[in-house]
Each structure stands twice: as C-alpha cells, then as structure tokens.
Amino acid sequence: FFSQIMVEEILERLDAVKRTFKRVLIIGLSAEALGRELQKRGMTVVFADSSEQLASALGGVICDDDRLPFADHSFDLIINMGSLDTINDLPGALALCRRIMVPDGLLLAAFVCAESFTSLKSVIMEAEGDRVAAHIHPQIDVRTAGDLLARAGLTLPVADSDILSLRYSSLERLISDIRNMGGSNILTGRAPSISRKTSNIIQSLFDARSKPTGKFEESVTLLYLCAWAPHPDQPKPAPRGSGQASLTKALSGGDQN
Template sequence: MTDTVNHSEIFDRKRRRIVRDRAYARAKGDDFFSRIMAEEILERLDVVKRDFRRALVIGLPARQLEDELRARGMTVLSADSSSLLARAQGGVICDDDRLPFADHSFDLIINIGSLDTVNDLPGALVLSRRILVPDGLMLAALVCAESFTSLKSILMAAEEDRVSSHIHPQIDVRTAGDLMARAGLTMPVADSDQLRLNYSELGRLISDIRDVGGSNILSGGLSSIGRKVYKKVLSLFRAQAAADGKFAESVTLLYLCAWAPHPDQPKPARRGSGQVSLSTTLAGKGKRQPDG
C-alpha cells in the first residue's frame, strides 16, 4: 500500500518508517535516550496503585518493555511504524495516529520516543483515549523542545546562508498538557527532565540521535550535510569543546501521564492551581479495577 500524497503533513510517513527501521536495526531500542525514557516510565508505573492486564507498547524499546510488563502479569502487544520491530516482536505495523485497534482494547498504553514524530498528534492522543478502557492509563516519553540546541547552533553556523532542517521540530511541556486535555484525557500531567551531556566525538552525538529515530523525516525532500559543511561542523564542535575536549549538549525529555475518562475519577483542580501533583495522578486515588 502506498501513502496518499498529503502536503499538509509535516513528516514524510514513508521516510519515518525507513528511519525507524534503521534505528531499530542499529540499537534494537536499547539506545541511550530510549533506555533512560523506558526506565523512567517503568518507575512511574510502579507508583500506580492498581493492576493492569492488557498493555500496548508503542516505540523502539518495545522488546525490553514487553519483558518487564509480562513479568508483572500483563498481556502485551507492541506497535510501531518500524516493520523490523513489529516482525521481531510479533506486533503491529502502524503509525501512532492510525492505530488499528478497537475501542477499549487496552487498560495501559506506553509510548516511548514516538509521539514527537507524529503528523497528527492530537489525533494520536484521541485514538489512545478511545482504545483505552474507561479509567485506563497512558504513559508516554519523548524528546522535548529545546533539545540539541548546541548541535543546532553549530549546524546553522556551518551552513551559513543555506540553513536546512536536520532535526525535526519538537513539542514543549505546556503544549503537550493542553493537547492531552483537548483529546479528552483526564488528569493530564506533563513534566520534563533536562539532561546535560558531554561528548568527546561528534560522531557519537549524531549516532545517539539516529539510534532514537531522530533523523530528518520532514516532508519536502531531504537536505543532507555535504562533506564541506560536515568539516565546518566538526571544526566548530572541536572549537566549542571545553578544556577537557568535551562538547556540552543538553536534551530535555518530556513525560506524559493521563487517564481515559471514568465517572469515579477525582475531579480535576482548576487549571493553574497547582493542586494536582504527578504522584497523586499516578497513584490513581479512587481508581477502579479494569473490566474483563
């Protein structure tokens, strides 16, 4: 099946599948950033005071997460646009905004490192709400806005008046919270964690981005970095390194938590009151057990 051309979409769906296939072939979802996100999501899941039975895992770290969730007694299905991952896991090949599951199919959805490259993010969140049972939980992690600012800066300087996008736009915390609420998810919480990293090699930094599926998948054709520009980037990388030869970079990871609606849930506090903490949301005070 071929995609219908849609020029309003920011990401090229075919290119996205290729990039995620390559990322999975390189790291099997056990890359640096995915590992951090997966471990944090599992720690947050440990706080939830209830049992889950049917889980959907979306993202490149599906293999590691499936093992952990099955050890907790869950039936788990994986999904991703990467055909390599889906075949390896016996999962489903699909995009996050085209989830092919019936309403109320799962009581837990975990999405790692995938929502930041979805064409229709509001639609993806609505679909997540629909396929969750009432009072089902969605946990997600993704690379947030204001990430890789140092690398973006030296890329712009190296390309001078011919600047191209090599890292896709990313979502910020406030927007993520608003989108979850608009999608009809309840008690939404979005928070972030900034990583301050030091790289001694430019290739290692680029590899970490590729391993998490962060290569350019923007619609409108690719703009590769030529040899001349790459040499400039490398020179700037070394020039901006500290005395120990390390180049400082920052990456912000965004974590999302929300529930599918249910009448027995606590009523949300007034927006901006700061009365609902992440721990309260995860604890699921007043939650019921899943059906079936």
C-alpha cells in the same frame, strides 16, 4: 541509551500508580525489554509499531501511531516509547488512544522533546549562515504536549521533563546517537545535504567549543506524559473562583491586607 532511561523512568512511574493493569499496548522503542518486565507482573502485552521488521519480530501489529487498528476499550494501559513526536497527526493519535482505552485507563508516553541538542543546533546554524535548514525533525515542548493531552479529551494530564547533560569527545558519536534514536530529519520535504565545506566548518566549531576539556557539552530533554481516559469517578478540579485561601498569602508566608 535514551530509550533505556525512558524505560526505567516509565517503570518507576507505573510503580507509583496504585492500580492493577491487565492488558497493555506498547508502541515504539525498547518495546521488547519493557514488555518482558510487564509480563513478569502478570500483564497481557500487545506490541504495535510502524516498523514491519520490529513488529514482526515481536509478534505484534504493524501500524502507525495515529492509525491503531484496535477496538474501543481494548486496553487499560497504553505505553508509547519515543515515537509520538514523529507522527503526522499527534492530536488524532492521542484521541485514538483515549478511544481504545477502557474508562479510567492510563496513557504513559516518553520521547525526546524540544530544548534538546541546542548546542549542536547552534553550531549548525552558525556554519550554514543565511542558508539554514532543518536537519533534526521538529520537536514538541512540554507546554504544547500538556495542551494536546487536554485537547484529546484525556483527563488529569501531566507533562514533565528531565534534562540529561551529556559530554561528547567526537562529533561523529553525537550525530550517531541522534540517528540511532531516529532524531534526524524525517520530513517529506527533506533539507539539502550538508556540503563538505559546511561540514568542515561544523567540525571546527565543534572542536573550538570542546576546549579546554576536550568534551563538547550537549543536553537532551526527555518529555514524559501521563493522562487518563475519562471516568465519572475521577477527581474533578475545583470550579474557577471557588478557592477560599489567598495564593499570594500562602507564598509570602505572611498576612496580606
């Protein structure tokens, strides 16, 4: 259901853009559902994914996000759903997106970011004691994502997030949701498996924190990115120090000496 929420949000953001897009590249989760919607809007859709099974089923291109095999200026819209945080070279992938977009092309992306599953992480850390290991792959926070967009040479970058408050009645369902979204540890140097003893402690802590409602409270933060390929006609930020109004005065609502 995370991908369904991201698809709906991406479509809403796309509706707010007063532009007509003709050729779009879709990468990652829920590509088929999103692609069908964009095809209804008259767009030519190309799919790409690192999964051979998924890419083949969609008639798409099998490739990694940081090795997109497309010519310069191939797309005026690129949408990445849920996979940017799982690749080796994120700055390189963003720079590559900039290269294969036409000038003033739009990049939209969504994925689960840091500050997610904090309750479960704290339970696992408490259960493992002084032998803590990574069981959920490293995640990106909002500030870092915004910096990476600018570093890749993309313009007008915006990174914002939406927090989902969830309640689980079983530990198995929570872990299943994480695995289904590809959120378990995918690093080459895998963490050791959780022992049966530690697993029992985790279950006990989960049950204790579920009282008195019988539900374990968890939160997931979805991160959304928006940025444009450079173009001479895009708005430019005002030079530093050129402002004529006092921000302090504006925020206070009164005169300042």
